[in-house]
Amino acid sequence: MLRFIIRRLLWLVPTVVFVTFLVYVAIRIGWNPVATYKRANPRASEAKVQQYIEVNGLYEGFWGYIRGYFSWLWSFVQGPDQWPRSIKGRAEVWPPLRYSMFNTLRLAGISTIIGISIGLLTGIIASLRPGGIVDGVINTSAFVVGSIQPFVSAVVLQLIFAVQLGWLPPAGVYPPGQDGFDLWLMTQHLILPVTVVAIQIIAGYARYMRASILDVRSSDYLRTARAKGISEFRVLTRHSVRNALVPVVTLLGLDLGTILGGLIITEAIFEYPGMGVFFLRAAGNGDFPQLMPYMVIIIVSVLMFNLIADLTYAVLDPRIRLD
């Protein structure tokens, strides 16, 4: 197990290098960072533009791309202090990126914990009597609710609870002017976005879990378990659910990897200053120095969660051999 983890972590390095190179090429072709710099700083002197090209390694031609990528990589690995600065007012990239990351981690983490626990539980309840009334209600509502996209549900919830009823703040993390940490205010601001994200997770995982339990339902080992004379609850928890979790957890690992980069719609509607909003702003400005570190974080998060998914899979199913 340890050898496997070390090997996978070592493989992480070339993978990240390769994927970031592809992203580097894509961003350069897609945005033309030199042009966006000039647009953001119309009065920049030719010397300034040249300095921007040097610092970010935005050289032209095939070898220029290669050389440019490695010069970017070199400044990146030297740490946030050495990262090229944003094209907007030469601001540092890392502090706002870190701030966005923790905001998204908070939103995604809470939504996932709530969504997964409710989702798995409803899936289990639905699977108890397949085809029954409870199953029908859960399955249908999961299907309907899961089909409502975040850009619809977010706006509807905002209209009802923030605009009409006025119970909850409509957007942001804190009210304007708030300084410092306040748990109560933060919780209030989180309720609506968390609901939007959690609903999607609940709808998806309730159906995965139900299907997964129904898959193991006719297994011989469940008959063996019942033949032991243990309670039906124990048959469910120790035998059905335990086995049904194996594929679901793998799926969860893959889903979580992408969530960090991408609650873009929800964050945008609730003006929640997370990674999604950070990306939208950086992409809108064509801010090459901001886009690259953002991409690195997303790539590493996807790879790490894939590794975690593999490890959990091996822990849950002893038949899986890692080495």
Added chain:
Amino acid sequence: MTDSVLKLRDVKVSFNTENGVVQAVRGVDLDVAAGEMVGVVGESGSGKSVTFLGVMGLLPGSATVTGSATVGGVEMVGGGKKVLRGIRGKKMAMIFQDPLSALNPVHKIGDQIIEIIRAHNDVSNSEASTRAVELLDIVGIPQPKERSRQYPHEFSGGMRQRVMIAMAIANDPDVLIADEPTTALDVTVQAQILEVIQRIQRDMRTAVVMITHDLGVIARVADRVQVMYAGRVVERASVMNLFDEPSHPYTVGLLSSLPRHGQTRLEPIIGSPPNMLQPPSGCAFRARCTFATDACAVDVLPELVPHGESMSACIRVNEIDLAVKV
């Protein structure tokens, strides 16, 4: 036969399906005494497994079980969940056909045995664990302590079946139902597993029901036999009598389809078993029976009648010559 620990009377099992009611078992009687092994023989779909799964309440909700089944005097049919839970794994345990799929792949062997011990005994985990290792030793698993920490996929087929047996005998049950325990195994391993079951039957005075379609297994280990066809018992005999003087045309058919020394061709039973959605009137075997007459179609299920030392459900048993053609 007053000392029988397992007593089935007129057990019937039916399934509600989309196409109608399937009458899988249509009235089965059985007595098994302590330390005795009774074979239940029949082809697939004859209702032999379903009878026992039914009385233990291990069939899906679409199944209806009627009649009476007592183990040690306690009624199981309609006994309710609590009664059944008290009996399963304690008074009556079961071994299944495929030991790989019958063991939970994600739990250690030892833990799976501990679970059945602790379901019926108020003991600590470590006490149950010691007992589990003992049980693995009894069924002939080498290095039982180390093996108890392994998972089912790390065991061979024969070893897995030994684990199933260890699990089944964990609480010293009065009755052991072995549902085709050797079908999924290599021939060489089959003999070892049968030996283990026989040793338990002898040493622990367990009443064993050996469900199989393999007459070779019956000849080897059983004391008495019940032959089942289309959900009914068609012949009940001692093993000696079954092979020497079969008293039902179906038994004769089964015996003729066995390979024998010096025989060049096997004699199959022509035709296929009846559709249990609409079981035929009278004798269910008559469509495939060379001795059938109009009397066999009379709308009464044939009862077991004495024939020599055996019991036969053939109404013509005393008129016909049932010698096995060799």
